Amino acid sequence: MLELVFATNNAHKLEEVQSIVDGKFVIKSLADIDCHDDIPETGVTFEENAQQKTDYLVNKYGLYCFGDDSGLEIQALNNEPGVYSARYSGSRDMEENIDLVLERLGASTNRAARFRTVISLYLNEQQHFFEGAIDGSIVAERRGVAGFGYDPIFIPNGYDKTFAEMTAAEKNAISHRSIAVAKLADFLLRK
Template sequence: MLELVFATNNAHKLEEVQQVVGDRFKIRSLADINCQDDIPETGDTFEENAKQKTDYLVNKYGLYSFGDDSGLEVEALDNAPGVYSARYSGSRDMEKNIDLVLESLGDNPNRKARFRTVISLFLNEQQHFFDGTIEGYIIEERRGEGGFGYDPIFIPDGYDKTFAEMSANEKNQISHRAIAVRKLADFLND
């Protein structure tokens, strides 16, 4: 069984990825390899940040690895928060980040948004990228108790509930990360 290190300690992300790939691959976290380092994310794009993570693991540990960078892009905010989604308000407090998105949008009728994920995989001395996008819109107030991040204010197109109102299984069928992870899994299976 192929083992890959996912450059994260985010339990939610790890769980999402493992659910999508099932038991075909063993996914290990940073904690599993005793990596407590704060891996840099200084790029201006999702691709750059994802690649920084895999490069870091390859250079320091020599392990096959993949990393992702994800974020919310709101059309009326010039695609902000984008790569700064986790620290949009200047902190990693998601409640403050959500508040800032809602405050910045105000009563703007254009609520179009998308979640994007880019995964960088380093395998057999080669770098590969896989992306996933889910289109939707931002609602005016939080709904739901599940999910994480901006899930309580994002409704995907074709649905009437936020990601935070969906079960983990329901979200994992359509999420941006699931789309990118399925592309990664398909590539690995080939």
């Protein structure tokens, strides 16, 4: 069975991806390969950051791997926080990041947003990219306790619940990450 290292220390992301691939591949974490490095994310696009992660693992460990970069893009904020989603407020405290988004949006009637994920896969000396996105809107205040990141303020189009009000199964069926991971899995199954 194919083994891939997912270039993340984020336990939530790892669980989400493992649930989506449902045992079709072995997904190892950075901890599984005893990598505790803070892999740089200095790119200005999701693609650049995702590739930085795979390049780092390939250069250091020579393993088949994939990395992702994800973020929330809010139309009224010129697609911010974007690649800076995890540290939008200057820290990695998601409560502070959410507060800043809500503060900057204020009473704006344009609440359109989208979550976007780009996955970079390194396999057989080749780099491949897979993207997933889901459109929605930002609510005025936090709702729900599930999920992570900006989930409490994002409602996908066609739904009346935030990601944080959904079960993991509900979210995984429609999320930006699940769309990108499904493309990755489909690609790998055809290999």
